[in-house]
Amino acid sequence: MRKVSFIPVLLLLSLVFSACAAPVAAPTDEGPEKVTISFWYNPPSGGEGADCYEENIVIPFNEQSETIFVDAVAQPEAWNATRTAMAAGEGPDIVRTPGPSFVFELAQAGQLLPLDELVSSEGWDDLFVDWALSLGEVDGTVYSLADELETLVLYYNKTLFDEMGWSPPSTVAEMHELAAVIANNDIVPFAHANSEWRPANEWHVGEYLNHVAGPDRVYEALTGKIPWTHDDFVTSIELLNEAQQNGWFGGGLELYYTSTFDEVRGLLGSGAAAMNIEGTWTAADLDTLYFTEENGGNEWAWVPVPSQTGAPIYDIGMGNTSSINRNSEHPEAVAEFLSYSFSPESQALLLKNCGKAPAPVRLTEDAMEGVDPRIASIFIDLAAASDNGGYGYTTWTFWPPKSDVYIYEEIERVWSGDITTEEFLQGLDEIFQEELAAGAIPPIPDR
């Protein structure tokens, strides 16, 4: 026994020596004349997503640039790591946050570089659509650039709908009527779940607020003109609660809380679920993972999320923002990389090769070439909606951080019957007004 037990120890030791022999922090192969800028980001979608971003943007940039080397790190929980490091006056050169409302706090603490000068010198004012650029403002100064313009739509199993003779709803009333019919057929109306991502709750809160009360009401509340306790919001949350109580989301509240995304989207693919209100982030996976031959070979399609009036509304969301660290030694190098990565060409490449939602930049005509036409049409319609006012507001982009957390945590207490809709909205309003007074709300594009 004694002899045997020594073998793994020896094995371990030899491994350690090999680790010591290899340089622990491998120096980059790039020449010494290049400046290095650091960049931390969340892996966008799966391991391949991170690699995909690196292959399509970072590596080509490093190859073509003679002066700059971008050290890109895909990191789980990149935002927590960034925030903690920034608090200590460190952090990467390129600061990514999960949305405009998170920029406020960093900018206030003086951790971010004002971008106003770069906006004009780098031509970002021409590159980005107007409202998108103003989203990055704190107290009238631009601190961040928005990335991953996203929206939610209603995906549905077209094969199933055709078979059953259902047509996709366009008003909320139609949607609820249809959901009841679907449920009667022992099919899950909505492939919704939150066990992997508890904030998924807010997707639905946001949709009901924007599509029942309407974006104009939401705008008024976001700008402080009306409180969140307004009747229209009460109606919105009550309709959402009705859908949950009827067991339409994921097959029941308990299943909603315990199902993975793979599980419910798999149901959508096989026809065991009929519809799914979800973001553009899932579009690229639908064909490759869920509507597969193995899973029944069904087909998917989408319509805008139904609204009270039937007019299409696309809620605008930002998956990310990019800023420059105040302590960065090479802000101009960071700016050059940002210009490169936000260029219409790069964004088109990311959309095509990685399925990443493009930044709100003016894309060229051919940007959508080679993209699944169904997915391309979401982005084309979203762009049109954002030009003509047919848009609403996602919670994670336009609500300040504490209100946002309140929404996705406390809504569960409405669903469980702990608190009433009115109490929920009352609580939201209190936190929101506090944050509004503190100025923590990103500029809301005028309607």
Place this chain on the structure above:
Amino acid sequence: MAVQQELLQPAPDLARSGTMSRKRFFRSKIVPWLFILPIFSLHFIVVIVPSAQALYYSLTDWSGIGAAEFVGLENFRQLLLEDTTYRSALTNNAKWLLFFVTVPFAMALIAAQILAPVSRGAMIFRTALFIPYVLPSVINSNIWKNLLSPRMGIGAQLAERGIPGLDIAFLGRPDTALITIAFVDNWHFWGFLMVLFLTAMQGISKDLYDAAKIDGANRINEFLNVTIPGILPTLVFMMMLVAIWSFLVFDYVWILTQGGPANSSEVLGSYLYKQAFNRFEAGYASAIGLTMSVFAGLIIGLFGLLRKRGWEI
């Protein structure tokens, strides 16, 4: 595998009486501390210094970035008097404590009792039951999250084969979420306890059992009058550790439910994390953290009291 339990004895006084020369003083008072100093200073710098800073932050309104505004005891006032989530989290920690000082101990004692007379394959069982303890919490939680899925997990598979009743969303119901998380954590933990008890039992002298038999004790008497007293030091010490850990629980709750649904499985650890990293209330979070430590400290105090009263801990 020699077990030298009987060799347990306290450390006798090394400093013998007599005139204490300088050298002697150095040897008996300073040298011992030189041995302790390295690990003590590391622990002090890494744990105590930043905790002292956190103590200061607990008296401020601080987002985690930028300036901290001194607010005195406001955070504690809010925490203890107004915060209902805090209260329910604390209650959950208390339930957690109750679960962990009973269920794993009962399982471990019974299993050790069952395993003790077995000789063939004893090592295999011991090792197998111990294995979950060596695995990381993230992996354990994720495995069980899938196993407990009401549509895909074990319950669903059983229901498909005609054994209904277990295809329940254990983690999705406010009334079962917390105990389910405790179940998963315990799956990983109880084997460790069992092995500890088993080996402690082997240290009990055979004579005691023989004497009990002569007195006509049945197996239950034997267990209560010989086995339990024999392993009491281990038992009580582990109870103290488990009680302390009950206030620090975070991993399993965070990965399995993040405190949901509807805050039903919120514990102090997950609540602290949310305040610090989701709501940017780092000052408030520090206050929560300090109270956690106070509660754990109370447990230590309680056991200290028992020790003073003559319990062998």
Place this chain on the structure above:
Amino acid sequence: MFGQRREASLFPNYVILILLLFFAIGPLIVLFFNSVKTSQELIVNPMGFPRTLRLANFVDAWNQGGFAQTARNSVFLVVTTVTLELILAGMAAYSLARLNPPGQGGFMLYMLVGSTLPVWLFLVPLLFLWIKLRLNNTLYGLTILYLAFNAPFATFLLRAFMVQIPRDFEDAARVDGANEIGVFTRVILPLVWPGFLTVGLVVGLGVWNEFQTALIFTSDPDLFPVALSYYKFTSRFGRDWTLTSSAAVMMIAPVLILFLALQRRFIAGLSQGGVKG
């Protein structure tokens, strides 16, 4: 004859033990099944036997997770932490068990209270400190953190081991003129090495499995430990469960092998210490 009857009476014991064995090991078997399925199959077959055997998952997970680097980093962290912990905590434990330092009760209480502080409480101030000391983003910096986090446990357990050693041995050595260090290395160490093995395994396991501290204190992927490879397959909202499972299998395999190889001594060690405070 008698032996057979004895075994027969243990039949219910075996039944219960086998059930418990499945309870402990079953989940791991499911994990292993899932690690060799395709993503498409996992969606339709999340529990059962794999219909296809996709061993390429391991290759993919190894490459995409960057295991070659992270495994090396973790081995480095485990070995340095364990080695230093055994030396430093061993010294402290020796002092507590034998040298009778004045105020030792206070020190033990300090260690016990120190272990009640939740890590999230002091993590952010600790990061500030580490950045000031230029220890963030280094493996040595992480090693120091792990040493400190494990210090109370290691010290307590090693002390419990040392208290049990008969003093006659040391006294004999002292009579022969050995100093304290000599007594420690020549007498104590050889006798308590099972205790060292136990503490080493528990500390090593903790370091190998750790990710929360590493996540905050390292930002250079060349320094990431193996647990971050496991996290590599997390996307913005969900996970790639097949690769996650393969990564999990690869992460726990070395632990299991090491544990199975050492378990006899490990379990013996635990018992000897009796985890007595």
